[in-house]
Amino acid sequence: MRVLVPYDARDPKTRLSPVFDAAERAALARRMLEDVLEVLERAGHDPTVLATAEVDALDVESVVDERPLSEAVNRQLERDGPLAVVMADLPLLTVETAERLFDREGDVVIAPGLGGGTNALVVRHPSFRVDYHGVSYRDHVAHATELGATVSTVYSFRLAVDVDDPDDLVEVLLHGENATTEWLRNAGASLEETETRTRLSRSTDSR
Amino acid sequence: MRVLVPYDARDPKTRLSPVFDAAERAALARRMLEDVLEVLERAGHDPTVLATAEVDALDVESVVDERPLSEAVNRQLERDGPLAVVMADLPLLTVETAERLFDREGDVVIAPGLGGGTNALVVRHPSFRVDYHGVSYRDHVAHATELGATVSTVYSFRLAVDVDDPDDLVEVLLHGENATTEWLRNAGASLEETETRTRLSRSTDSR
Numbered sequence: 001m002r003v004l005v006p007y008d009a010r011d012p013k014t015r016l017s018p019v020f021d022a023a024e025r026a027a028l029a030r031r032m033l034e035d036v037l038e039v040l041e042r043a044g045h046d047p048t049v050l051a052t053a054e055v056d057a058l059d060v061e062s063v064v065d066e067r068p069l070s071e072a073v074n075r076q077l078e079r080d081g082p083l084a085v086v087m088a089d090l091p092l093l094t095v096e097t098a099e100r101l102f103d104r105e106g107d108v109v110i111a112p113g114l115g116g117g118t119n120a121l122v123v124r125h126p127s128f129r130v131d132y133h134g135v136s137y138r139d140h141v142a143h144a145t146e147l148g149a150t151v152s153t154v155y156s157f158r159l160a161v162d163v164d165d166p167d168d169l170v171e172v173l174l175h176g177e178n179a180t181t182e183w184l185r186n187a188g189a190s191l192e193e194t195e196t197r198t199r200l201s202r203s204t205d206s207r
Numbered sequence: 208m209r210v211l212v213p214y215d216a217r218d219p220k221t222r223l224s225p226v227f228d229a230a231e232r233a234a235l236a237r238r239m240l241e242d243v244l245e246v247l248e249r250a251g252h253d254p255t256v257l258a259t260a261e262v263d264a265l266d267v268e269s270v271v272d273e274r275p276l277s278e279a280v281n282r283q284l285e286r287d288g289p290l291a292v293v294m295a296d297l298p299l300l301t302v303e304t305a306e307r308l309f310d311r312e313g314d315v316v317i318a319p320g321l322g323g324g325t326n327a328l329v330v331r332h333p334s335f336r337v338d339y340h341g342v343s344y345r346d347h348v349a350h351a352t353e354l355g356a357t358v359s360t361v362y363s364f365r366l367a368v369d370v371d372d373p374d375d376l377v378e379v380l381l382h383g384e385n386a387t388t389e390w391l392r393n394a395g396a397s398l399e400e401t402e403t404r405t406r407l408s409r410s411t412d413s414r
Binding site: 170 | 367
């Protein structure tokens with residue numbers, strides 16, 4: 001099965017701006033992409049990066065499509081399904097978890113992100129199309145059900161944690177063991193305990 | 208193995224105050240407790256509620272200990288281990304996930320919550336003591352390692368989502384199928400899409 005990894009090659013991870021500048025965000029996004037690609041390859045897949053612009057020095061095949069994410073993915077679904085779509089910002093992903101995703105039966109297999117997003121998707125039904133806007137997990141389940149497709153949800157901690165906000169990086173620091181986590185530590189990121197929760201902190205001398 | 212379910216019978220879930228008043232928070236906490244107890248019983252366990260005050264009309268055994276959580280749990284560990292501790296605010300817990308926790312080998316088995324908490328714990332080592340303050344997942348791993356105990360982490364979406372803030376209830380509305388989710392819907396809770404994330408919303412006519 002083809003595995004697409006969408007990647008924003010232009011201005012990735014803007015919501016991390018309070019902690020990292022544009023160059024750092026680009027470096028972090030690239031590190032996360034490489035971690036995800038490596039895991040997918042070790043799990044026996046041959047992933048294709050679906051990028052918004054040319055990506056330098058990639059070891060895997062890439063397709064450039066400047067359109068919004070959902071349109072770009074749907075174009076690939078129309079052309080050549082079945083297809084899996086795994087987000088590039090899942091630095092806790094392991095081979096075991098990737099296998100759990102791909103081994104799951106169902107016309108449509110969805111791994112929800114925290115907050116109702118769709119972090120990974122296996123589409124084996126020819127008419128299924130994506131819409132990543134809003135509470136996409138719920139919308140994807142509804143769409144698949146309308147099509148009469150069988151739907152299966154993969155509940156996974158490692159697939160649920162995507163990186164949008166600084167707080168998401170708390171999980172990566174706590175549980176990650178790959179290049180992304182190392183990058184974060186080298187960038188001076190650490191955990192800070194507040195009254196109610198653990199937040200990301202950054203030592204200023206690393207900036 | 209004894210299974211403790213700590214429960215704040217006094218003023219539970221204060222961080223939900225922006226959405227629910229004190230009586231509602233008490234009702235919601237009780238509903239979550241009952242969901243967790245039911246799952247543990249269906250998984251073949253005989254849970255004991257470790258409460259901060261008397262709890263009315265419970266179908267299971269309870270122990271009242273007014274001291275802070277860590278002290279109360281440690282007293283039970285000193286008295287009568289091995290012991291499991293499963294938090295009362297895990298409304299996504301299923302029998303399958305509970306079995307995954309208890310089947311996992313290790314002197315200390317930890318299921319982390321989002322943000323570095325410890326949502327469930329199986330303690331088979333006689334010297335292990337808990338400290339729920341701060342980034343307890345990290346601290347519990349370190350403490351067990353110092354003791355020479357084998358440590359195993361259970362990464363589970365369903366065990367990771369505990370209910371502290373209103374946003375945590377987004378996951379319960381999206382993925383829950385038990386009495387807690389029904390209670391939330393009846394209370395007028397629903398999902399609201401914002402620019403960056405999905406939040407909990409509440410219709411005012413349900414208040």
